[in-house]
Amino acid sequence: MIKNDNQILVIFGASGDLTARKLIPAIYNLYKKDYLPEKYAIVGVGRTSYDDEEFRQKAVIENEHIKKEGDKSLEDFAKLIHYHSLDTSNKEDYKGLSDRLHSIDDDFGTNCNVIFYLSVPPSLYGVIPKHLAYAGLNEEKSGWTRLIIEKPFGYDLESAKELNKTLLEDYREDQIYRIDHYLGKETVQNLLVTRFSNSIFEPLWNRNYIHRVEITSAESVGVEKRGGYYDGSGALRDMVQNHLLQLIGLVAMEPPVKSDANSIRNEKLKVFQSLRPMTPEDVKNNVIRGQYTSSKIKGEEVKGYREEEGVDPESKTETFVALKFFIDNWRWSGVPFYIRSGKKLPTRVSEVVIHFKPNHHRLFSQSQKINSQNMLVLRIQPDEGVLLKFGMKVPGQGFDVKNVNMDFLYSDLTDAYVPDAYERLILDCMQGDATLYARGDSVEAAWEFIDPILKAWKEDSSIPIYGYPAGTWGPENVDDLIEGEHMMWRYPCKNLAEDGIFCEL
């Protein structure tokens, strides 16, 4: 086990939802597993005024997202936590924070190693690091300083470039950790292992054998309480620009020379640079956007997107997007890639589906059923696992062929503790490993692909936004995107091995 440096974690946005739901529970799990260094402190920062004890109660003792089990005491963990109140927009306040951190450093002996975690609205991503630098908190005199920045990183290409530029005025690239929680998911990391540790898949992983690649990320929830944020974002910015393009990067990249941060991130960058830019005509033909409308799900009335709290009643923000695109490089030339993501779909599921080409010569009378070719499904969530579909003889007369399933489920592992994405990512940052964080150049390259779509939607009002009843798989014409006869999206169920429009959800 790598020994972690003694350190302080400073969380901006300490009274926010992410801190309670993800960050504090993740750090508590690290604590229970003895991953925290001997000398460790957490400082919550926010505008609301609490004293240390009040914040400990709120953030830890009364936190309903913490699983209170094991022999490590929650009370002892809570003692690691402190609170400092500050107005994030007032740079003079940061001198007080600096004094506080120095005094905690003296008390705890954390060697001046600090991570600043920005769990705040995106408008503050440039402001807080600047003000930290004003108070000298970016300097690495005797320890190290790292910044973790939540998504969305930028609103479009221009704002992402601007933000990178602002950050790089005071910090080095290797101090900046741009978080994309999908990369912290165990099943996402397994994409690399499936590809590069099995000699049976990699030889097939190219245009000669793969017909198409499909990625679905469906959510059954709507925008819930985040209407205000989401209405200015939409599915393309919220899910595709970051999480789903990161998945594409891992599925499509060349084998890295080594498994270190730069080798892996260099290969992903090359994928993003090879994405074929979309013309306004491509956007019309190859991108479908939709918005959920009111409907009845299991007998209950469900609101449409435009009726949700914080959403403009005439909003044109997409809650669903599906796109077809190409990667113009040696490996993938001519292979279509499909991405589909949306809210208020029939179930929550994320998966990558590799569709293999059919045999060149059809020997047996395999009926031309929909999606009847070999298929490898890498299930990200839920029912995490890997599924291979292949043809088997139907017992009896003749040579009738039927597609059957061979699957592996994480839940079948005896010690299947699958850590939460945040646990893995925070631990990596503590150890200075940026492999699973997005690098500035690749974030910009991803925006470069997304920008023309946003621009076409903005400038061409004839591009429709289709309504789809909440609880359905998006606009009806979305299957038309898939190239080829007898081809459609896989309609996944909660259960990895089942699919089809009518499967149990």
Ligand code: BG6
């Ligand atoms: C977030 C998006 O980044 O990812 C949310 O802002 C979305 O809108 C969430 O619901 C999905 O994450 P997960 O881990 O539940 O798939």
